Amino acid sequence: GAVVSQHPSRVICKSGTSVKIECRSLDFQATTMFWYRQFPKQSLMLMATSNEGSKATYEQGVEKDKFLINHASLTLSTLTVTSAHPEDSSFYICSGIAGAYEQYFGPGTRLTVT
Amino acid sequence: GENVEQHPSTLSVQEGDSAVIKCTYSDSASNYFPWYKQELGKRPQLIIDIRSNVGEKKDQRIAVTLNKTAKHFSLHITETQPEDSAVYFCAASKAAGNKLTFGGGTRVLVKP
Numbered sequence: 751g752a753v754v755s756q757h758p759s760r761v762i763c764k765s766g767t768s769v770k771i772e773c774r775s776l777d778f779q780a781t782t783m784f785w786y787r788q789f790p791k792q793s794l795m796l797m798a799t800s801n802e803g804s805k806a807t808y809e810q811g812v813e814k815d816k817f818l819i820n821h822a823s824l825t826l827s828t829l830t831v832t833s834a835h836p837e838d839s840s841f842y843i844c845s846g847i848a849g850a851y852e853q854y855f856g857p858g859t860r861l862t863v864t
Numbered sequence: 865g866e867n868v869e870q871h872p873s874t875l876s877v878q879e880g881d882s883a884v885i886k887c888t889y890s891d892s893a894s895n896y897f898p899w900y901k902q903e904l905g906k907r908p909q910l911i912i913d914i915r916s917n918v919g920e921k922k923d924q925r926i927a928v929t930l931n932k933t934a935k936h937f938s939l940h941i942t943e944t945q946p947e948d949s950a951v952y953f954c955a956a957s958k959a960a961g962n963k964l965t966f967g968g969g970t971r972v973l974v975k976p
Contacts, residue, residue: 855900
């Protein structure tokens with residue numbers, strides 16, 4: 751399958767600071783990437799759809815000014831959590847589409863806000 | 865929007881037995897149904913998928929069936945092994961390149 755990487759794998763930050771997470775497609779070009787959040791023992795919840803060269807599309811209830819998404823190239827999308835709070839602590843996973851349908855996930859980033 | 869329900873939430877089977885997970889979806893326009901396996905702290909891994917133009921697909925010990933009329937699809941794992949223990953998610957999508965809506969997940973435990 752296609753390979754997606756994420757960086758960092760773990761990050762701890764203080765409340766009020768911002769954190770940037772990178773998502774890269776290593777062996778394919780991803781016009782579209784997706785960002786998910788997953789709380790412990792729960793399913794993946796889509797946060798936003800990231801489109802190369804255009805603005806991201808956010809799901810209902812996701813604050814676009816808090817979760818900034820940039821998709822500057824066909825292999826890189828970034829998610830910046832601004833003014834992080836403890837409730838933002840979660841597992842953030844990105845994915846990219848290789849081929850027509852198949853969606854491949856990155857290894858995830860565990861964010862802890864203290 | 866699309867809603868995907870998944871059952872059961874937990875499933876415990878004896879090694880060698882079969883495991884079946886069922887999902888229903890609400891949007892008749894959905895036409896792509898992947899299944900993912902996620903081990904603790906790891907990424908979801910695509911294990912099998914099916915499109916709406918077929919009713920069944922098999923890959924070694926794993927098979928997926930789709931009933932478009934009833935809007936449900938199922939994952940079948942035969943001859944289960946301890947390494948099959950994980951959380952399995954079903955999902956649905958309306959079109960190529962479109963977002964996935966996930967089911968709630970099934971935690972499968974295969975007892976040796």
